[in-house]
Amino acid sequence: MDMHVRTARVALVGNPNSGKTALFNALTGAHQKVANYAGVTVERKEGHIRTADGRTMSVLDLPGTYSLRARSPDEEVTRDAVLGKLAGEPTPDVLVAVADATNLRLVLRLVLELKAVGRPMVLALNMYDIAQRQGLRIDLEKLRAELGVPIVTTVATRKRGIDELIAAIDAAAGGLSATAENAWVAPDAEALRGKALEAERIMKACVRPPERPDTLTGRIDSLLLHPVAGLVILLTLLFVMFQAVFTWATPLMDGIEGALGMLGAWVATVMPDGIWQSLIVDGLISGVGSVLVFLPQILILFLFIILLEDFGYMARAAFLMDRIMGGAGLHGRAFIPLLSSFACAIPGVMAARVIDSKRDRLTTIMVAPLMTCSARIPVYTLIIAAFIPNEQVWGFASLQGLVMFGLYAAGILSALVVSFVIRKVFWRGAVEPFMMELPAYKTPDFKSVLFNLWLRARIFLERAGRIILPLMIIVWALSTFPYPPEGATQPAIDYSFAGMMGHALEPIFAPIGFNWQMVIALIPGMAAREVAVAALGTVYAVADPESATSLLGATLAAQWSLATGLAFLAWYVFAPQCVATLGVVKRELNSWKWMWVMVVYMFGLAYLAAFVTYRVAVALGAG
Numbered sequence: 001m002d003m004h005v006r007t008a009r010v011a012l013v014g015n016p017n018s019g020k021t022a023l024f025n026a027l028t029g030a031h032q033k034v035a036n037y038a039g040v041t042v043e044r045k046e047g048h049i050r051t052a053d054g055r056t057m058s059v060l061d062l063p064g065t066y067s068l069r070a071r072s073p074d075e076e077v078t079r080d081a082v083l084g085k086l087a088g089e090p091t092p093d094v095l096v097a098v099a100d101a102t103n104l105r106l107v108l109r110l111v112l113e114l115k116a117v118g119r120p121m122v123l124a125l126n127m128y129d130i131a132q133r134q135g136l137r138i139d140l141e142k143l144r145a146e147l148g149v150p151i152v153t154t155v156a157t158r159k160r161g162i163d164e165l166i167a168a169i170d171a172a173a174g175g176l177s178a179t180a181e182n183a184w185v186a187p188d189a190e191a192l193r194g195k196a197l198e199a200e201r202i203m204k205a206c207v208r209p210p211e212r213p214d215t216l217t218g219r220i221d222s223l224l225l226h227p228v229a230g231l232v233i234l235l236t237l238l239f240v241m242f243q244a245v246f247t248w249a250t251p252l253m254d255g256i257e258g259a260l261g262m263l264g265a266w267v268a269t270v271m272p273d274g275i276w277q278s279l280i281v282d283g284l285i286s287g288v289g290s291v292l293v294f295l296p297q298i299l300i301l302f303l304f305i306i307l308l309e310d311f312g313y314m315a316r317a318a319f320l321m322d323r324i325m326g327g328a329g330l331h332g333r334a335f336i337p338l339l340s341s342f343a344c345a346i347p348g349v350m351a352a353r354v355i356d357s358k359r360d361r362l363t364t365i366m367v368a369p370l371m372t373c374s375a376r377i378p379v380y381t382l383i384i385a386a387f388i389p390n391e392q393v394w395g396f397a398s399l400q401g402l403v404m405f406g407l408y409a410a411g412i413l414s415a416l417v418v419s420f421v422i423r424k425v426f427w428r429g430a431v432e433p434f435m436m437e438l439p440a441y442k443t444p445d446f447k448s449v450l451f452n453l454w455l456r457a458r459i460f461l462e463r464a465g466r467i468i469l470p471l472m473i474i475v476w477a478l479s480t481f482p483y484p485p486e487g488a489t490q491p492a493i494d495y496s497f498a499g500m501m502g503h504a505l506e507p508i509f510a511p512i513g514f515n516w517q518m519v520i521a522l523i524p525g526m527a528a529r530e531v532a533v534a535a536l537g538t539v540y541a542v543a544d545p546e547s548a549t550s551l552l553g554a555t556l557a558a559q560w561s562l563a564t565g566l567a568f569l570a571w572y573v574f575a576p577q578c579v580a581t582l583g584v585v586k587r588e589l590n591s592w593k594w595m596w597v598m599v600v601y602m603f604g605l606a607y608l609a610a611f612v613t614y615r616v617a618v619a620l621g622a623g
């Protein structure tokens with residue numbers, strides 16, 4: 001086959017955290033997730049490069065690996081992609097080995113393994129900016145000669161060396177025969193040792209360490225990883241984060257809330273009273289708007305997370321938590337999936353692919369949805385703002401921020417307890433020690449932080465449009481029709497379909513203090529957690545049109561007892577109210593059984609927690 005007719009296929013292969021995805025984004029203009037810890041990418045992703053003369057090549061971004069002798073599911077993806085064994089996918093024409101230039105020792109061994117595959121190869125020495133800043137001297141000529149592959153230096157985050165890399169890939173693709181067989185056979189321990197020695201020799205011959213070694217990382221680490229000081233710093237950071245979520249966001253939220261209230265009032269004056277006005281004001285503005293208000297808080301939380309990720313702190317936090325997690329029976333690498341679950345359990349469950357042991361992976365997936373995902377933020381903040389007084393405690397901390405902190409802590413603690421129980425009940429055996437490499441500290445890049453934040457905002461807004469909006473139209477319709485009979489004495493909503501459903505299910509939820517309006521909200525809330533907030537907005541707006549233009553929080557504070565509000569919070573720490581997560585759990589574990597185990601145990605915990613909370617609160621006089 002003529003290589004210049006068919007598009008060449010390129011695969012990016014390298015150690016974890018070497019910048020493969022950053023390079024992929026720079027080459028293709030994609031926006032895949034990049035973060036400063038190992039194991040961010042767990043799936044193959046495809047994109048396209050344009051060469052200088054306008055042809056295209058396809059590129060694969062792959063999970064990081066140290067060897068083609070794959071151990072975990074994500075590493076298998078990389079091995080199979082390199083060897084052309086991935087279903088429906090031809091062997092790549094060119095392998096681009098992506099190396100962290102400051103950490104060549106391990107990647108040289110992988111390069112030697114990749115050479116044995118017998119494909120044309122280019123070595124990208126990425127993070128060259130850091131290598132130069134550290135004063136590391138790499139003899140590129142000698143390295144080229146030793147390895148026998150073309151070498152390009154790159155700085156993926158600044159898009160430096162990208163054109164040169166494309167040219168080198170193009171040149172390597174030009175000279176190949178399309179049918180070359182893969183010469184690779186899985187190396188035995190002996191062969192691997194040989195490769196390691198060879199890599200060591202090349203390393204000595206070509207790389208001279210900096211004259212003044214970098215002591216800053218060591219100095220920062222001795223503080224941040226200190227068993228006592230480190231934990232104090234971690235807790236302080238979390239504390240500041242949750243305080244910020246409440247204090248910084250308030251003015252912005254007030255602004256959005258005010259604007260939505262004005263919009264509703266304006267629509268009410270320009271549209272004639274009646275069904276269309278009710279749909280727009282009660283269904284759309286009150287429903288969807290009650291969720292949109294939470295955008296500032298979500299962005300503040302993500303700003304913290306993105307900054308800490310890029311700086312390289314998250315891997316240190318994992319290191320600090322390792323003893324605690326190990327004690328609870330969690331695998332060291334479970335930290336990454338659990339961390340991702342703070343954004344959303346879906347990427348979290350998928351990230352569990354970095355765990356090689358099947359049982360450890362299952363345990364991690366089973367507890368990942370207990371981490372507080374961002375869809376819970378609207379629920380938590382709505383209820384906290386309505387029921388927890390906006391007071392200072394100890395003179396400096398906001399009580400609302402502390403409650404939020406407590407809810408996050410409850411999620412983490414319950415994940416530890418549940419995984420401990422799974423270990424004790426289902427299987428025993430040693431937990432693998434923590435083996436995550438600590439990345440070098442990096443100053444977060446202003447532009448990419450802003451960009452990541454924008455991506456987050458977009459996800460949130462898209463969910464509001466794609467999931468919440470259509471559901472709110474349904475909730476509105478169910479709460480409006482059928483109309484009450486002549487001479488009805490109760491509010492109209494009592495006679496609607498939603499009212500009937502709510503009243504029918506109310507007895508199940510009465511023991512935990514939920515009223516029928518809440519029951520109605522829980523049903524569409526199965527689609528996604530924040531939908532419950534939107535549904536409450538619509539249900540209360542339909543029930544009392546006067547309240548449509550006032551704040552949902554104020555309505556709830558007037559209608560619910562404190563005990564009910566607290567029980568609702570407790571419910572949301574545990575309830576598995578997200579069909580998308582359940583779908584991903586089913587797919588990743590390839591098992592309906594475990595998905596149902598998750599549904600049952602999480603609803604069980606939710607009911608129990610809400611029950612206890614409600615009863616205790618009532619007993620203390622908050623009923």
Ligand SMILES: Nc1nc2c(ncn2[C@@H]2O[C@H](COP(=O)(O)OP(=O)(O)OP(=O)(O)O)[C@@H](O)[C@H]2O)c(=O)[nH]1
Nearest residue numbers: 017018019020021022035039040041064127155156
């Ligand atoms: N200074 C500097 N930072 C870089 C460079 N390339 C990547 N980074 C940063 O290095 C970190 C890791 O980058 P990723 O692209 O996520 O690494 P990866 O190889 O895809 O990692 P995995 O998917 O976990 O295997 C991120 O914080 C990037 O911003 C570079 O050339 N210079």
Ligand SMILES: [Mg+2]
Nearest residue numbers: 020021040041
């Ligand atoms: Mg990646």
